[in-house]
Amino acid sequence: MRNSFATRGGFTLMKTPSHRQQVTRRRLMVVCAVLGLALASGMIGSLTARTELEPARAYIGPSSYFPSE
Numbered sequence: 701m702r703n704s705f706a707t708r709g710g711f712t713l714m715k716t717p718s719h720r721q722q723v724t725r726r727r728l729m730v731v732c733a734v735l736g737l738a739l740a741s742g743m744i745g746s747l748t749a750r751t752e753l754e755p756a757r758a759y760i761g762p763s764s765y766f767p768s769e
Contacts, residue, residue, distance in 0.1 A: 717725070
Protein backbone atom coordinates (compact mmCIF):
# COMPACT_ATOMS: atom_id res chain seq x y z
CA MET A 701 0.00 0.00 0.00
CA ARG A 702 1.29 3.41 -0.91
CA ASN A 703 2.02 6.02 1.75
CA SER A 704 -0.33 9.04 1.65
CA PHE A 705 2.61 11.41 2.18
CA ALA A 706 4.57 10.13 -0.79
CA THR A 707 4.82 12.38 -3.80
CA ARG A 708 2.60 11.34 -6.64
CA GLY A 709 3.73 11.24 -10.20
CA GLY A 710 1.81 12.78 -13.05
CA PHE A 711 -0.20 15.92 -13.43
CA THR A 712 -2.89 16.99 -11.02
CA LEU A 713 -5.65 18.58 -13.03
CA MET A 714 -7.88 19.79 -10.24
CA LYS A 715 -7.75 19.69 -6.49
CA THR A 716 -11.01 19.00 -4.67
CA PRO A 717 -11.77 21.82 -2.21
CA SER A 718 -11.82 20.93 1.46
CA HIS A 719 -14.96 21.07 3.58
CA ARG A 720 -13.85 24.39 5.09
CA GLN A 721 -13.32 25.89 1.64
CA GLN A 722 -16.76 24.70 0.52
CA VAL A 723 -18.42 26.24 3.59
CA THR A 724 -16.55 29.50 3.07
CA ARG A 725 -17.57 29.57 -0.59
CA ARG A 726 -21.24 28.95 0.30
CA ARG A 727 -21.19 31.73 2.91
CA LEU A 728 -19.66 34.13 0.42
CA MET A 729 -22.30 33.22 -2.15
CA VAL A 730 -25.11 33.84 0.36
CA VAL A 731 -23.65 37.19 1.43
CA CYS A 732 -23.23 38.26 -2.21
CA ALA A 733 -26.79 37.16 -3.01
CA VAL A 734 -28.21 39.17 -0.09
CA LEU A 735 -26.18 42.24 -1.02
CA GLY A 736 -27.20 41.91 -4.66
CA LEU A 737 -30.87 41.64 -3.72
CA ALA A 738 -30.58 44.69 -1.45
CA LEU A 739 -28.88 46.67 -4.22
CA ALA A 740 -31.48 45.64 -6.80
CA SER A 741 -34.41 46.50 -4.52
CA GLY A 742 -32.82 49.85 -3.66
CA MET A 743 -32.40 50.66 -7.34
CA ILE A 744 -36.00 49.72 -8.10
CA GLY A 745 -37.21 51.74 -5.12
CA SER A 746 -35.26 54.81 -6.16
CA LEU A 747 -36.54 54.57 -9.73
CA THR A 748 -40.18 54.21 -8.71
CA ALA A 749 -40.17 56.82 -5.91
CA ARG A 750 -42.05 60.04 -6.44
CA THR A 751 -39.85 63.06 -6.96
CA GLU A 752 -42.50 65.76 -6.59
CA LEU A 753 -43.61 66.90 -3.18
CA GLU A 754 -47.16 66.17 -2.20
CA PRO A 755 -49.33 69.15 -1.23
CA ALA A 756 -50.01 69.63 2.45
CA ARG A 757 -53.03 67.59 3.42
CA ALA A 758 -55.55 68.29 6.12
CA TYR A 759 -54.90 66.58 9.43
CA ILE A 760 -56.48 63.16 9.52
CA GLY A 761 -56.67 61.62 12.96
CA PRO A 762 -59.14 60.27 15.47
CA SER A 763 -60.53 63.74 16.30
CA SER A 764 -60.95 64.85 12.70
CA TYR A 765 -64.28 63.05 12.33
CA PHE A 766 -65.98 65.29 14.88
CA PRO A 767 -66.80 68.84 13.85
CA SER A 768 -64.95 71.41 15.92
CA GLU A 769 -67.44 74.22 15.25
